[in-house]
Amino acid sequence: xxxxxxxxxxxxxxxxxxxxxxxxxxxxxxxxxxxxxxxxxxxxxxxxxxxxxxxxxxxxxxxxxxxxxxxxxxxxxxxxxxxxxxxxxxxxxxxxxxxxxxxxxxxxxxxxxxxxxxxxxxxxxxxxxxxxxxxxxxxxxxxxxxxxxxxxxxxxxxxxxxxxxxxxxxxxxxxxxxxxxxxxxxxxxxxxxxxxxxxxxxxxxxxxxxxxxxxxxxxxxxxxxxxxxxxxxxxxxxxxxxxxxxxxxxxxxxxxxxxxxxxxxxxxxxxxxxxxxxxxxxxxxxxxxxxxxxxxxxxxxxxxxxxxxxxxxxxxxxxxxxxxxxxxxxxxxxxxxxxxxx
Amino acid sequence: xxxxxxxxxxxxxxxxxxxxxxxxxxxxxxxxxxxxxxxxxxxxxxxxxxxxxxxxxxxxxxxxxxxxxxxxxxxxxxxxxxxxxxxxxxxxxxxxxxxxxxxxxxxxxxxxxxxxxxxxxxxxxxxxxxxxxxxxxxxxxxxxxxxxxxxxxxxxxxxxxxxxxxxxxxxxxxxxxxxxxxxxxxxxxxxxxxxxxxxxxxxxxxxxxxxxxxxxxxxxxxxxxxxxxxxxxxxxxxxxxxxxxxxxxxxxxxxxxx
Numbered sequence: 001x002x003x004x005x006x007x008x009x010x011x012x013x014x015x016x017x018x019x020x021x022x023x024x025x026x027x028x029x030x031x032x033x034x035x036x037x038x039x040x041x042x043x044x045x046x047x048x049x050x051x052x053x054x055x056x057x058x059x060x061x062x063x064x065x066x067x068x069x070x071x072x073x074x075x076x077x078x079x080x081x082x083x084x085x086x087x088x089x090x091x092x093x094x095x096x097x098x099x100x101x102x103x104x105x106x107x108x109x110x111x112x113x114x115x116x117x118x119x120x121x122x123x124x125x126x127x128x129x130x131x132x133x134x135x136x137x138x139x140x141x142x143x144x145x146x147x148x149x150x151x152x153x154x155x156x157x158x159x160x161x162x163x164x165x166x167x168x169x170x171x172x173x174x175x176x177x178x179x180x181x182x183x184x185x186x187x188x189x190x191x192x193x194x195x196x197x198x199x200x201x202x203x204x205x206x207x208x209x210x211x212x213x214x215x216x217x218x219x220x221x222x223x224x225x226x227x228x229x230x231x232x233x234x235x236x237x238x239x240x241x242x243x244x245x246x247x248x249x250x251x252x253x254x255x256x257x258x259x260x261x262x263x264x265x266x267x268x269x270x271x272x273x274x275x276x277x278x279x280x281x282x283x284x285x286x287x288x289x290x291x292x293x294x295x296x297x298x299x300x301x302x303x304x305x306x307x308x309x310x311x312x313x314x315x316x317x318x319x320x321x322x323x324x325x326x327x328x329x330x331x332x333x334x335x336x337x338x339x340x341x342x
Numbered sequence: 343x344x345x346x347x348x349x350x351x352x353x354x355x356x357x358x359x360x361x362x363x364x365x366x367x368x369x370x371x372x373x374x375x376x377x378x379x380x381x382x383x384x385x386x387x388x389x390x391x392x393x394x395x396x397x398x399x400x401x402x403x404x405x406x407x408x409x410x411x412x413x414x415x416x417x418x419x420x421x422x423x424x425x426x427x428x429x430x431x432x433x434x435x436x437x438x439x440x441x442x443x444x445x446x447x448x449x450x451x452x453x454x455x456x457x458x459x460x461x462x463x464x465x466x467x468x469x470x471x472x473x474x475x476x477x478x479x480x481x482x483x484x485x486x487x488x489x490x491x492x493x494x495x496x497x498x499x500x501x502x503x504x505x506x507x508x509x510x511x512x513x514x515x516x517x518x519x520x521x522x523x524x525x526x527x528x529x530x531x532x533x534x535x536x537x538x539x540x541x542x543x544x545x546x547x548x549x550x551x552x553x554x555x556x557x558x559x560x561x562x563x564x565x566x567x568x569x570x571x572x573x574x575x576x577x578x579x580x581x582x583x584x585x586x587x588x589x590x591x592x593x594x595x596x597x598x599x600x
Contacts, residue, residue, distance in 0.1 A: 088436060221457060232432060284439045
């Protein structure tokens with residue numbers, strides 16, 4: 001069982017890497033806090049400067065937790081979609097789920113002016129935005145699903161996702177035409193993606209959403225393995241296909257929807273990370289892929305966060321730009337060595 | 343000889359909103375354990391419909407299909423998976439599955455919720471791979487092996503599912519003569535060694551006549567189940583293709599072009 005040994009070693013390295021990235025993302029930023037101080041502060045001790053402690057508790061720690069949730073959630077939703085659609089290029093961003101969520105949020109932020117005032121406050125609360133965004137992503141996913149059953153061609157599904165993307169962009173630009181400068185600014189900032197805007201209480205709601213999605217995904221490990229053989233074989237080994245598909249769709253929608261709502265549309269993580277996990281562990285078994293994708297997703301998102309903070313400089317780059325800069329070449333590289341692209 | 347699957351007065355076909363298309367009526371077929379049974383018929387005659395109906399994928403127009411004396415429509419998906427396994431013609435979706443992992447997926451009806459293989463499962467998988475002689479491929483990816491090998495792997499997967507009945511849909515298409523023969527011989531060996539019943543559809547009629555215990559012949563007029571020698575003497579094969587260019591030579595036991 002050399003495979004088992006290799007996987008254990010890989011998982012240990014991955015876990016160590018994740019912990020390191022977590023501490024590093026708290027340590028690095030416009031102000032560098034020594035790792036030792038980060039450690040003391042996180043374990044309940046007193047950091048030697050009170051400003052450091054303040055920064056850690058109120059800025060860096062919530063941001064690091066958000067990064068872990070976003071990275072893990074997006075990557076898992078990508079993994080689910082790649083297996084469900086039998087398409088290695090599927091992912092929440094590529095299939096238009098993020099665009100759907102954006103559209104939902106755009107309607108709420110930009111269209112709130114048309115609502116009576118009591119509804120406006122509800123709509124603009126974190127709950128309202130999550131609802132709108134989850135609704136948007138679910139809607140797009142259902143549409144993609146309907147289309148994918150008519151078109152068996154996997155490339156066609158991607159084109160449909162792309163079309164949804166440009167369609168929502170068009171609707172959003174129509175909406176922006178009618179909105180105020182203040183609303184527009186709010187939406188633009190949201191659309192650039194950000195991990196750092198969440199208070200501790202919003203992180204509470206956010207982690208509940210992501211946790212529900214991850215638990216449903218963990219429960220789908222066996223159906224996902226069956227689906228590797230295609231729908232008909234999966235049914236022949238006793239899979240209740242309709243029920244399994246419903247759970248997978250719901251899990252993907254709540255993950256992609258809530259993440260897009262809280263952190264903005266974040267590109268490429270959902271597409272690239274499952275492939276990195278598959279290439280590293282050389283398997284299609286979802287009981288291994290689930291955990292490796294989860295760990296890789298969190299670690300890579302933390303890394304992107306560190307890069308976007310530009311340690312030592314006073315500026316912060318939008319996180320969406322960083323994930324695209326890192327993710328797009330990964331996808332191209334995967335396509336070029338297509339022989340192993342599965 | 344124990345009957346595993348039987349049909350009583352089965353009518354098969356399609357129901358659409360406008361009309362009912364009947365493909366065959368009053369079918370009384372019996373599939374017994376330890377038998378290798380082939381299903382033959384011209385293209386478009388309805389072999390797939392028959393297979394879909396007796397595997398419970400499609401509802402019969404009327405009549406019943408019994409699997410182990412229980413109506414197939416009363417089976418829960420999991421229970422059905424423990425009694426009937428399939429080898430289909432469709433291509434596998436892209437994945438990184440190794441041959442071992444693919445065969446092990448046959449154990450899904452028996453594994454826990456995270457799909458962990460018990461020692462018993464691993465033993466069953468290894469047995470299936472021994473019987474089909476694919477042990478040396480275990481660590482290869484499923485897309486790295488030849489069509490003939492892949493077909494054996496898919497049969498091993500069905501064997502690992504540990505069911506009294508295995509149904510294969512055209513397992514010999516895309517294979518050359520040598521591999522067709524070796525595949526048929528493998529199926530024959532499996533029925534003898536494991537006492538399973540194996541039903542397969544095929545267009546390789548000459549080989550099927552030589553190797554199967556029984557044959558189900560579909561013609562536009564009727565569906566007949568019998569031993570190959572009886573079917574030859576009945577002249578059933580003459581009705582298979584309605585064409586003056588091809589006739590069945592009863593002495594040689596094969597079709598010849600005129």
